[in-house]
Amino acid sequence: MVLLTKGDNVWVDSDIGVAIGAKVRKVTGDKCVVVDDTGKERVLSHQNGSGVSLMHPTSVEGVADMIRLGDLNEAGLLRNLQLRHKQGHIYTYIGSVLVAVNPYELLPLYTAEQVHLYHGRQLGELPPHVFAIADSCYFNMRRNHCNQCCIISGESGAGKTESTKLMLQFLAAVSGQHSWIEQQILEANPILEAFGNAKTIRNDNSSRFGKYVEIFFNNKGVIEGAHMEQYLLEKSRVCHQASNERNYHIFYCLLMGLPEEQKKILSLGKAEDYSYLNASGCITCDGREDATDYSRIRSALKILTFGDRDCWDIFKLLAAILHMGNIDFRGSIMNNMESSDVSASPHFTMSAKLLEVDTASLDASLTKRTFLTNRERVCKPLSSEQARDTRDAFAKAIYSKMFLWLFEKINVAIHKKPAQGSTQGYNSIGLLDIFGFENFKTNSFEQLCINFANEQLQQFFVRHVFKLEQEEYTREDISWKRIIFTDNQPTLDLLAVKPLNILSLIDEESHFPKGTDTTMLSKMNQVHKSNSSYIVSKSDHDIYFGIKHFAGAVYYNPTGFLEKNRDALSPDLMGLVQKSSSKLLRLLFEKDLNANTMKQNNSKVVITPKSSLRQVNEKCRGTTTLSSQFRQSLDSLMRALSICEPHFIRCFKPNHSKAAKLFDRELCIRQLRDSGMLETIRIRKSGFPIRHTYREFLSRYRVLLNTVTCDPRTEPEEECCNAICKAVIRQEDDWRIGKTKIFLKVR
Known part of the structure; x- marks a missing residue:
């Protein structure tokens, strides 16, 4: 028993089951009054282990490496x-x-x-x-x-993005050249943050995309170039933000930093004037100077070889998106069908001007939808709600395509291939800064993809920290008490590995012409109702499904899943882009336009009612869904990491x-x-995290070997390694001799 006295520092078990710091104020008999770090008083037994325990010396300062903690439990870690x-x-x-x-x-x-x-x-x-x-x-x-x-x-x-930037800054500094390519790599950050980051409730500079930066070094350790990959930009933010959140930084920087004469040409006003910016009730962000950031972005764009024309074309499309958000529609009835008309406004006229299309074409592409039937093209009017959805889909597509184009342009500037005939090999350091696990009140398709990526990375961590390490101890015949750990492989199997997994079912329903979010949910419930990692909705009236992720259960609302997964613009909007005089707009959609042309050239319209469904279905299967693109990107990433x-x-x-x-x-x-x-x-x-082959260990530490004890010229390498450890390492438990390697503990 350890008796406490006034002024002692102690640990107190709190209501949530973890220890908190406190100080003894008063001792009376077998009771003591302690005051925790929130100022709350508690009357507890002062016997060691009965609600209160003395702090050990390192508890006052904490330890720099938690492997050295005496209290190997959650309370000790948290403390x-x-x-x-x-x-x-x-x-x-x-x-x-x-x-x-x-x-x-x-x-x-x-x-x-x-x-x-x-x-x-x-x-x-x-x-x-x-x-x-x-x-x-x-x-x-x-x-x-x-x-x-x-x-x-x-x-x-x-703090993931800040950590990534600090890693980049350090690598650029130690590379030692202070070259133009190093500066270009660093200057990519303000551009990507402006176009890909936004203020959210949780974070004032939240990355709404993932990125993998691979830096290439020559054999002298000098940076020779880099390459960047992006993952799943949150497109929906362009048109809708949660309360007290902002759109992407670039919109506010543009409105605050663009010279007045240029704002006048683009007919731009204040952020409060635009529906895509003002609906959330949040315009400003504490600690951010949007006008100053604009100057920084312009400088970075110049360093990354974006010319004045490139910048102006970017700003024109950003302005077009803002004006498009202010276009509204009046509902009407035409031939007993719901239809809509564009409400007259200068924003509509300006949108057409900035997109470099005529107003009639823009009007038609937003308010009507053309379908190709077996016999003819049919033009169907859209309701005002459908017209708004079409407008938003176009705005999101323009922005996301622009983001991809920015990445491509930056990669062209910073990627340097070895000279032809050169035998110079490059090694690389890759930095992965990817979206964190998400669990909101309403979770949609984006959250499912983001959490799937986090499951993949958690499995990578589990595999390297637990599985591979323990497998190597077994392979090397090292005596070892196996650690029980949480393996998230069952969740990955449910999401993407087993037959009829969640993502494949979403894809299948996306390709089916009559597929809906409801039929998709019904299939998922039917196939996975007995899976312990899947949560079925309690009744037919509840529209949700749940996944038990490594970081907790998340409930998803399937409404809109199929539309987001199909990720396709209407043929009318693609036709509008093709008519545009804007070189950048056509360039952004170039791959889609080429694919669309090929599809039209190769399509054979067979006029038989029985074959029409099959034909449409087969044509749809030729399209790539967002989830399949994302899975391919993730697979490529995991191969690179492996x-x-x-x-x-x-x-x-x-x-x-x-x-x-x-x-x-x-x-x-x-x-x-x-x-x-x-x-x-x-x-x-x-x-034993430090390990070397016998030859590596002997080559590095041979100077410590007493050749009288063990002569490497006549004795096996294994014996000489053992002799070095016996001579130098005090604790016998601090090393192990395996079949091919020597294993050392960290001290």
Whole structure:
């Protein structure tokens, strides 16, 4: 029993089952009054282990590597992160995995002096830092001539994008050339953030797309170029945002920064004037200077070889999108059918002018839909609601195509191929900054795709941290107590692996002419009702289905799934684009226009009622759905990651308020559980993360070998490695001799 006295620092079990810091105020008999860090008083037993326990010495400061924690439980992990966060230590290791807690304030941690300090140092030699992970990538790439990758994961607002930028800055700095290509790689960030990031409730600079940046180095460690891939831009944000959220930054930057004479040409006013910007009730964003950001974006575009004409064409299309959002429609009845007319407004006229099409063509493409039947073309009027949906679909398509084009242009500028005949081989470091797991009040098709991507990355983490490590111990005949961990493979099987998986059912229904969101849901319920990872709606009146993800159950509303998955513009809008005099607009849709032309040339209209359904179905199957495109991109990404030596940064958000110094214990404990950090610590603590073949180990540490004890010229390499360890390493449990390798613990 340990008796407590006034002023002792203690841990108190809180209502949510984790320990919190407190101080003893008063001791009376076998009771003591403690005050926790929220100011709340508690009367508890002061016996050690009965509600209150003394802090051990490291508890006051916390530990830099949680493998060294005495309390290997959730409470101990949380306590350590909270202590370090309180002292401004936002980085903590779990062996070679970096945990980064968003400080929500500027810290003096990323200066040129810090770059110099961490360059060339062993991981763990200095306090935890994102620069240490970046240098570990760089060092291992150069030493092992092996491609590296860093997976930066976490919830929205946890700091993934900032960590990616800091990694890039460090790699550009240590490359040592300060060349034009390095500057171009860094200047891609403000462009991609402007067009792909937005203010959300959770994050003022939320990436609404995923990206993988691969940086290529020559054999001298100098950056030679880079390549970027993008994943699943959130197109719906162009037309609709949740309350108190903003559209993409670029719209506000354009309206605040564009010179007045150019705004006049584009007939642009204030953000409050546009439906695509004002419906959410949020125009400004604290801490962002939209006018200043505009100047930065213009400078970055110039560095990335966008000419003045390119920039003006971009701004024209952005202005066209804003004007299109203000086009409205009047409902009417024509030939006993619902129809609509464009409401007269200068926004409609300006939209046509900026898109470089005539007003009659724009009017027709927004208010009518042309269908090709077995015998003839039929023109059907659209209701006012359908016309608004068509308008929004066109705006979203223009923006998303522009985003893809920006990526292509940037890649042309920053990607440098080896000279012809050159034997120079490149190694690379890849940085993955991808959307965090999402679970909102209403979850749609985008959230399903995003969460599927997170399941894939979680499985990659599980495979490398748990599965492969334990398989190697078994293969090398190392004595080892297996760690039980949460494997999310069953959820991946449900989503994309097993026959009739969720994504394949969505695709199948998307290709079927009479498929609806309701028939899709019915099929999913029928096929997967007995799957433990699938949640069936409670009744026929409930329109939802659920998936048990690694980070918790998410309920999805299937309304709109098929339309979003088909991701196709009407032939009328494609025809409008083809008539446009805007070179950029036609360029954005060039692939679609070519595919459309080929389809029309190859199509054979057979005038038999029985064959019409089959023909339409076969033509639809030739189209690529959004989910299949996304799956192909993810498969390509996972193949790229699988041939790299991986590093991991787990980003945590300490609170929902985006406030400095505030640590929400419930939020953080959930993130700890979801990310598998406790299991990670257990396997790193009891495992042997450092491993070398006997030859590698002997080559590196032969100087420590007493040849009298073991002569490598006559004795087996295995015996000499063992002799070195016996002579140098004090604890016998700190190394193991395997069949082909030697395994070492981290101390």
